[in-house]
Structure formats: structure tokens, C-alpha cells
Amino acid sequence: MKGRCHCNAVKFTLSENIKTILNCHCELCRKANGSAFSTYVVVASNEFVKECGDLKAIQLSDNASKHVCLNCATPIFNENPKYAGLKIVYLGALDNANQLVPLVDTYCESQLKWLSELGSLRKMEKGFG
Numbered sequence: 001m002k003g004r005c006h007c008n009a010v011k012f013t014l015s016e017n018i019k020t021i022l023n024c025h026c027e028l029c030r031k032a033n034g035s036a037f038s039t040y041v042v043v044a045s046n047e048f049v050k051e052c053g054d055l056k057a058i059q060l061s062d063n064a065s066k067h068v069c070l071n072c073a074t075p076i077f078n079e080n081p082k083y084a085g086l087k088i089v090y091l092g093a094l095d096n097a098n099q100l101v102p103l104v105d106t107y108c109e110s111q112l113k114w115l116s117e118l119g120s121l122r123k124m125e126k127g128f129g
């Protein structure tokens with residue numbers, strides 16, 4: 001699998017040996033990413049290969065560091081010593097994100113209550129208004 005940042009400065013590959021694909025509903029992910037939840041593809045650290053570009057590590061907490069493109073700040077992966085040996089890769093940074101489906105929701109005690117209503121929202125092909 002291949003991935004990249006928004007400006008194409010950072011490019012990487014992952015093996016097909018995915019540990020899991022998950023939605024994280026914890027408050028740290030919500031605040032750090034400015035979204036209702038975050039979706040990640042988890043792989044062994046040695047199965048993530050950065051091909052080019054520079055990353056900046058941002059220490060989010062004692063346990064979490066976020067690695068982003070130095071140029072455009074696209075999040076690429078997180079690391080957490082509680083999950084040593086794993087890269088927690090942002091699904092949106094993968095070129096085949098549309099083909100990957102989450103298998104589990106985590107930290108559901110923090111999940112925003114309105115997420116269960118997403119299926120009933122009005123759908124628009126592009127933009128808003």
C-alpha cells in the first residue's frame with residue numbers, strides 16, 4: 001500500500017499485513033485532529049517505510065506522538081509506547097483509503113452521541129450550502 005501527504009513531499013509504503021483498522025473516539029485524538037473521531041491503519045513499525053520527505057514529531061501527551069509532513073502538516077502516523085512496535089497510520093494519508101474499512105471502534109465511552117445519527121444526514125455530492 002502506498003500513501004502520501006497533501007503536498008506530495010512525504011511518500012511511504014505499508015505492507016499488506018495490517019494488524020487492524022480502527023476508529024478512535026478518545027478526546028486526545030478528537031482534539032489533536034479537529035475531528036469527531038480518527039481512523040487509523042495499524043501496522044508493525046518495520047512494515048512502514050518512508051520513501052521521501054521530512055516529518056515533524058509533535059508530542060501530544062506522555063504516551064502519544066504525532067508525525068506530520070514538515071511542509072503541509074498532513075498527519076502521517078502516531079506512535080505510542082503503550083503500543084510499542086506499531087505505527088498507527090492515518091487512513092486518510094493512504095492512497096487506497098476508500099478500499100479500507102474499519103473493523104472496530106475504540107474509546108467508545110468518549111464517542112460523540114450524535115455519531116449514531118450519521119446515516120440519516122442529508123447527502124450532498126460536493127460542497128455545502
